[in-house]
Amino acid sequence: MDWSWLQSQDARLYVDFPTSIAIGLLIGLERERNPSAKAGLRTFALVALLGAICGALSDHLHSYWLLGVGLAMVGFMIIAAYLEDGGTEDDPGTTTMAAILVCFSLGAAVTLGFLQISVMLAIVTTALLYFKTELSRLALGLERRELLSILQFAALTFIILPILPDRDFGPYGALNPRNIWLMVVLISGISLTGYLALRIVGQRHGVPLLGLLGGLVSSTATTLVTSSARNLRPFRKQRIRPSSRRP
Numbered sequence: 001m002d003w004s005w006l007q008s009q010d011a012r013l014y015v016d017f018p019t020s021i022a023i024g025l026l027i028g029l030e031r032e033r034n035p036s037a038k039a040g041l042r043t044f045a046l047v048a049l050l051g052a053i054c055g056a057l058s059d060h061l062h063s064y065w066l067l068g069v070g071l072a073m074v075g076f077m078i079i080a081a082y083l084e085d086g087g088t089e090d091d092p093g094t095t096t097m098a099a100i101l102v103c104f105s106l107g108a109a110v111t112l113g114f115l116q117i118s119v120m121l122a123i124v125t126t127a128l129l130y131f132k133t134e135l136s137r138l139a140l141g142l143e144r145r146e147l148l149s150i151l152q153f154a155a156l157t158f159i160i161l162p163i164l165p166d167r168d169f170g171p172y173g174a175l176n177p178r179n180i181w182l183m184v185v186l187i188s189g190i191s192l193t194g195y196l197a198l199r200i201v202g203q204r205h206g207v208p209l210l211g212l213l214g215g216l217v218s219s220t221a222t223t224l225v226t227s228s229a230r231n232l233r234p235f236r237k238q239r240i241r242p243s244s245r246r247p
Contacts (some may be wrong), residue, residue, distance in 0.1 A: 051107025
């Protein structure tokens with residue numbers, strides 16, 4: 001058997017495989033603390049290692065069918081485990097199954113050359129799993145108009161902005177539609193961030209936080225948002241006291 005390919009990739013593999021195991025341990029550490037989860041520390045570490053092995057072999061064979069087979073096997077095994085034991089009301093199994101599939105994919109991505117982004121996504125995945133209560137409270141606490149504001153900002157940023165031409169128009173090429181709309185997105189984002197900061201941490205700490213974060217992005221946009229918020233502040237309703245004089 002020809003082992004020359006392994007000798008030529010020793011340095012990379014000695015980093016990729018331990019990194020994959022560390023990713024599995026990181027995600028599994030959070031699941032281990034959940035008593036209703038059917039998979040824990042060792043399971044996630046082994047799944048990440050399996051993903052790394054499938055990724056390395058697929059990269060060597062230049063055929064990625066092995067990744068699909070490995071992912072399907074992991075999915076079937078976790079579904080069979082939950083069907084055998086039965087899910088609980090607190091954890092029906094969908095979150096843990098999704099986390100296992102993500103763990104396998106991240107392990108494979110490490111050996112395919114996406115080490116840095118895989119580590120970043122592993123940290124994000126662990127945070128999403130850990131802050132379950134806070135995220136649920138935040139989602140349930142959103143009102144209709146707040147959700148509408150978030151959707152409007154998403155439409156401005158991810159639908160309209162990408163389709164605008166990045167070219168100069170008008171006299172002297174002074175008008176660039178993409179740059180103009182980027183300023184609109186920036187102001188809308190600072191406004192939305194400021195509102196969420198005031199909602200979450202309160203007015204006492206939210207205003208300084210808005211000024212700090214907004215100033216790091218654009219001091220001009222932050223000034224416009226702050227001034228418009230002061231001008232549009234609703235008037236307080238005055239309480240009308242009944243007259244003490246008798247008719």
